[in-house]
Amino acid sequence: MVHLSPCWPFLVYVVLPTLFIEARNTKLEEVYHWNLVDYDYPDDTSRNNAIESKNFIPENNVPLGLDVWKDKLFVTVPRWKAGVSSTLNYISLKDNNRSPKLVPYPDWNTNKLPASKIEKGSYAKNTTHLISVFRVRVDACDRLWVMDTGLSDILEEAQQLTGPQFHIYDLHTDTLIHSYVINQSHVKENSFFANIIVDVDPNNCDGAFAYIPDVGSFSIVVYSLRDDESWRVKHPYFHIDPLNVNFSVGGINFQWTDGVFSLALSAPQEDGFRTAYFHPFSSTNEFSVSTKILQNKTLATDPHNFEEFKLLGSRGPNTQASASFLDEPSGVVFYTQVNLDGVGCWNSKKKEYSPEYQHLVASDNETFIFPNDLKVDRESNLWVLTDRLPIFMYKSLDPESINVYIFKGSVKEIIKDTICEIREN
């Protein structure tokens, strides 16, 4: 293992190994890494003040979600604990620094916690401040959809500062276009909205739908932009598998009971609708449903439509997956492999779903400890963020070692000569 400590005595070793850190057995290349992230404060004085006032506690800032648009790489930092400077940020891909500072998006002010804490119980109060963002989604219409849980200091003194809501930004102008507070009747006792998946035809931007999995109450909230309305879809396949709640990551054993987590959307099929491949986190099975069902409020909420949701199959033991994403040109779905310190793939064009049809495209018990988010950009590059989250949650991160990595690789190269590739004749 290559540990790069800032107090490493020989400069040459600091420089050389950095260039060669690469996850083993993989065509994913490391682009960024951090021991602890830092932010692009306007000057040293404001940074020092933030540290002194505990508005910035470096060891509490752990990146989680990512997405890419042009030369911006978005990176989220949820407010697990106090002292998170900014929850939504980006890095300029033109920045050649291997550990760049995070730049708050759209600006510092939006990322400030609201000055007056909202009274307990006054749930529906909304704000355009961002409280705690887990994942974001760039859509085909150059918009950024930002899912905010509204919950600060989750692991310490949790406070629901706003209802769970999402915001849509125009990426060309960096301005807020629209916000939507999740209908309170869709928010149940254990609800937790950590992801947002956007389904849109670039020729019909107003007709977008968003699918927001509720990992804690096992449902998907479907949102129609045109109608500015949402409905809550329930299905037994959104639930956990009680035999697959045991996780072991970075030497820590824990049990998580997270339901439906992610939907990977195929290209539009003959009927104009996509196939959504989905899985609960605490499960090793994959399922699918047509977006024709999800997008139609009547069909989606009709319990007689049980059969419209299909079991595809199992990936095999220890293959629990959180985030997933489908690369449209190849049809390949990439998914995290948290118990295997890696990333897996499956080609949706092959139809069959079983362990033999899965491939572990990356696995490394140092650099891939807890793959947390992944996306494929418009040029078919896979991006992966790994962050040692269980160590942060149950022990503490070692500030002397690298805790967060971002990897990138060409989908074509990654799947070459694997079961995920379909060879053209």
Ligand SMILES: *[C@@H]1O[C@H](CO)[C@@H](O)[C@H](O)[C@H]1NC(C)=O
């Ligand atoms: C929230 O959902 C309920 C039940 O579906 C509905 O009656 C109500 O109109 C919705 N509220 C808003 C603000 O959309």
Ligand SMILES: *[C@@H]1O[C@H](CO)[C@@H](O)[C@H](O)[C@H]1NC(C)=O
């Ligand atoms: C849970 O995982 C731990 C660590 O891998 C293992 O020792 C234990 O036997 C597992 N428990 C069950 C019930 O599978």
Ligand SMILES: *[C@@H]1O[C@H](CO)[C@@H](O)[C@H](O)[C@H]1NC(C)=O
């Ligand atoms: C939803 O599906 C029902 C039953 O197939 C159909 O009658 C209705 O027109 C659909 N609604 C929309 C908005 O497409």
Ligand SMILES: *[C@@H]1O[C@H](CO)[C@@H](O)[C@H](O)[C@H]1NC(C)=O
């Ligand atoms: C990581 O993997 C290597 C090679 O398989 C093994 O020697 C080492 O013990 C593993 N380390 C941990 C922390 O599991």
Ligand SMILES: CC(=O)N[C@H]1CO[C@H](CO)[C@@H](O)[C@@H]1O
């Ligand atoms: C997202 C949202 O619901 N925004 C509302 C917040 O409250 C103001 C004032 O009541 C409304 O104008 C916004 O539409």
